[in-house]
Amino acid sequence: AQKVTQAQTEISVVEKEDVTLDCVYETRDTTYYLFWYKQPPSGELVFLIRRNSFDEQNEISGRYSWNFQKSTSSFNFTITASQVVDSAVYFCAPGGQTGANNLFFGTGTRLTVIP
Amino acid sequence: DTGVSQDPRHKITKRGQNVTFRCDPISEHNRLYWYRQTLGQGPEFLTYFQNEAQLEKSRLLSDRFSAERPKGSFSTLEIQRTEQGDSAMYLCASSLQGNFQPQHFGDGTRLSIL
Numbered sequence: 001a002q003k004v005t006q007a008q009t010e011i012s013v014v015e016k017e018d019v020t021l022d023c024v025y026e027t028r029d030t031t032y033y034l035f036w037y038k039q040p041p042s043g044e045l046v047f048l049i050r051r052n053s054f055d056e057q058n059e060i061s062g063r064y065s066w067n068f069q070k071s072t073s074s075f076n077f078t079i080t081a082s083q084v085v086d087s088a089v090y091f092c093a094p095g096g097q098t099g100a101n102n103l104f105f106g107t108g109t110r111l112t113v114i115p
Numbered sequence: 116d117t118g119v120s121q122d123p124r125h126k127i128t129k130r131g132q133n134v135t136f137r138c139d140p141i142s143e144h145n146r147l148y149w150y151r152q153t154l155g156q157g158p159e160f161l162t163y164f165q166n167e168a169q170l171e172k173s174r175l176l177s178d179r180f181s182a183e184r185p186k187g188s189f190s191t192l193e194i195q196r197t198e199q200g201d202s203a204m205y206l207c208a209s210s211l212q213g214n215f216q217p218q219h220f221g222d223g224t225r226l227s228i229l
Contacts, residue, residue: 035217043223044222045158045220052215091158093157101148101214102171102173105158106157107155107156
């Protein structure tokens with residue numbers, strides 16, 4: 001079964017600081033997908049990114065960037081120049097076994113951006 | 116483009132009662148998922164449908180839980196003889212067909228058992 005560890009339970013940063021959220025996963029699959037979701041105080045889970053295990057290129061989308069290191073089973077997420085609206089719980093979620101299509105969520109990291 | 120819609124937003128019921136939740140997925144999505152989220156935890160997978168076929172069920176889905184998607188559009192999740200431990204947020208998501216297409220979530224139904 002898949003497993004994910006987000007060791008940082010809560011992080012607080014001051015607005016405009018950069019912050020990195022760590023994600024370490026375990027999987028027996030040779031090919032797999034990884035996801036990040038954001039859950040703001042309103043509660044709705046918002047899809048941020050999907051990455052497959054074939055592609056180890058880092059990805060940047062605006063202030064967001066992701067660092068995928070297959071060798072260390074990590075898929076870290078960096079927010080540059082954080083804003084108050086970034087305050088949320090962030091979940092890293094590996095996909096389940098191929099064919100199952102379900103996601104395995106960890107306990108998430110609660111990010112608070114202080115103005 | 117409407118997103119995933121769940122109804123009701125909040126349900127309060129007494130222990131032992133039956134409850135039913137509804138989920139309307141994004142119209143072009145043929146996959147539909149149910150998750151449960153308790154306070155301080157991430158969502159836990161319950162079950163998923165491709166069209167009207169229920170293809171996967173978690174062992175979290177006890178005999179008291181049943182999900183249907185009769186015409187491949189909306190889905191219902193019923194919990195019979197509710198227990199205190201059923202108190203949670205029930206989340207529905209939908210996606211396009213294909214390997215691990217991004218799942219888009221609704222606002223959830225919060226179930227409170229008195």
